[in-house]
Amino acid sequence: SRVTSDLEKVADTLQEGLSQLITSVVTIAGAFIMMMVISPSLTMIALGSIVVSVVTAALISLKTNRYYAANQAALGELNASIEEAFTGNAIINLQDEMVKTNDELNDKLQKESTKAQFITYAITPLVRFLGQIGYVIIAVRGAVSVISGTITIGEIQAIFQYINQITEP
Numbered sequence: 001s002r003v004t005s006d007l008e009k010v011a012d013t014l015q016e017g018l019s020q021l022i023t024s025v026v027t028i029a030g031a032f033i034m035m036m037v038i039s040p041s042l043t044m045i046a047l048g049s050i051v052v053s054v055v056t057a058a059l060i061s062l063k064t065n066r067y068y069a070a071n072q073a074a075l076g077e078l079n080a081s082i083e084e085a086f087t088g089n090a091i092i093n094l095q096d097e098m099v100k101t102n103d104e105l106n107d108k109l110q111k112e113s114t115k116a117q118f119i120t121y122a123i124t125p126l127v128r129f130l131g132q133i134g135y136v137i138i139a140v141r142g143a144v145s146v147i148s149g150t151i152t153i154g155e156i157q158a159i160f161q162y163i164n165q166i167t168e169p
Contacts, residue, residue: 005075024169031162038155038162039145042138046163049134053127053167060123067116074109081105131167135160 035043081102142156 005072005079020169027169028166031165035159035162038159039142039151042142042145042151042156042159045138045141046134046159046166049131049137050163050166052134053130056130057123057127060119060126064116064119064123067112067119071109071112071116074105074112078102078105078109131163135163138163 032043032047035046081098084098138159139156142151142159145151146153146156
């Protein structure tokens, strides 16, 4: 059961992840080049903000991976217990004990799943918050550049659009 579940996750990742990876790399490279052409200084500020967001997401992902591993282990235990209950039922009738065991394993799975889901959904708001701090810094630096006449408002808007194209993947 555990092998089957893990292999399904790997297959899903390969099917969806590979095409997304290629598309993301091309999008990020193109947007970064365009940003450098428009304003190298604003691009470096954006890059710093993006790096901070990526490092934060990576650190949280390390914790998430542990929770998902525990979730997969709990799922494997539950499935093994269910399979054992069905295959051994004809030999020995231990229905009450098996129901109790399955309830305990199901509760364990639910707790592990809740931890994994919570940490997964906590990443997005945190990364977006860090990205918004970068937006504010770029907006202030961009406003100073517009006032000094080194960049136009349209170029700042283009930088923001390119940042969105970089940060989404």
